[in-house]
Amino acid sequence: MNTFIYYTYLLVLFIVMPFLLTGIIRKVRAYAQGRRGPKLLQFFWEVDKSLRKNPISHTNISDFTHLAPRVALFSSVMIWSVVLFEWAPFILIPFFLALYRFAYVSFAMEGASSFGGMASGREILLSVMAEPTFILMILAAQSHIEISVSPQGALIGLLFLSLAFIAILAELAKPPFDDPRTHLELTMVHEAMILEASGKQLGIFELASSIKLSTLLVFLVKLALEHSKLFRNEVLDSFARELMIAPMVILLAIILGFWESNSVRRKWTWIPEFMGLTFIAILILGTLVKLS
Numbered sequence: 001m002n003t004f005i006y007y008t009y010l011l012v013l014f015i016v017m018p019f020l021l022t023g024i025i026r027k028v029r030a031y032a033q034g035r036r037g038p039k040l041l042q043f044f045w046e047v048d049k050s051l052r053k054n055p056i057s058h059t060n061i062s063d064f065t066h067l068a069p070r071v072a073l074f075s076s077v078m079i080w081s082v083v084l085f086e087w088a089p090f091i092l093i094p095f096f097l098a099l100y101r102f103a104y105v106s107f108a109m110e111g112a113s114s115f116g117g118m119a120s121g122r123e124i125l126l127s128v129m130a131e132p133t134f135i136l137m138i139l140a141a142q143s144h145i146e147i148s149v150s151p152q153g154a155l156i157g158l159l160f161l162s163l164a165f166i167a168i169l170a171e172l173a174k175p176p177f178d179d180p181r182t183h184l185e186l187t188m189v190h191e192a193m194i195l196e197a198s199g200k201q202l203g204i205f206e207l208a209s210s211i212k213l214s215t216l217l218v219f220l221v222k223l224a225l226e227h228s229k230l231f232r233n234e235v236l237d238s239f240a241r242e243l244m245i246a247p248m249v250i251l252l253a254i255i256l257g258f259w260e261s262n263s264v265r266r267k268w269t270w271i272p273e274f275m276g277l278t279f280i281a282i283l284i285l286g287t288l289v290k291l292s
Helices: 002-032 042-051 064-085 090-110 114-142 151-171 200-225 238-243 245-262 268-291
Strands: none
Touching: 002 042, 002 064, 002 200, 002 238, 002 245, 042 200, 064 090, 064 200, 090 114, 090 200, 114 151, 114 200, 114 268, 151 200, 151 268, 200 245, 238 245
16 A cells, blocks of 8 residues: 555656646745735646747758657656656766757757757757766765765755755756846746757647756755755654655755745856856765765
């Protein structure tokens, strides 16, 4: 019976979480800005509406333009299932993230627009800076980091998770690396790559992006809950830790909503130095976590 409840719970998270987290972030961001904001499930209706429309494309395109959104969705669903169900090692995540990014960049370059090329270059820069740090986080997760219950160990673990959250912000192109609130193409990253998308293409891209957001937030929560010694005691068994995923991820989404409303993007010349320091800090803190 517990196994049935466990997999039913994970299946509900697998279906509902991408739509719910995007709605929470939008709602919190609007609330922080003094607006009412959309409904929590408004993103679901937007995707449903887009999937019912045929895309409008120019004549000089290849078949890959129609294939790229499906490739991005396939990649996001794969990493979402790997993180949530853990049917494969986490080290597969960077490969599917690379395939996801390849689909976006190829779609942007296929349109031959200046904004698409500019955004593709920024996306590649973010990936080059964020992927080494993200791979280091995955290696820490696969090695089952052991955060001791001492104050020093808890502080080191908290710093490690905070820097991991910064790396996830870079992977998601959130502030201070990008500003999703802007409507100016010159400052866009994710949005500028899909300016040529419409109808089904736009709906699939937005759904893939939301699934990726859910994946990385759940990965961070699992890194803290399941792959540490801090919560390994008689009070919290494995099933109880799984039940804590939803409230912890929702709390992260609320924090992310306030973060988006109160922060701005920084200059692109600042990103390589900052991400390099983040990588070194995570490497040192990961070592200290294992030794603490």
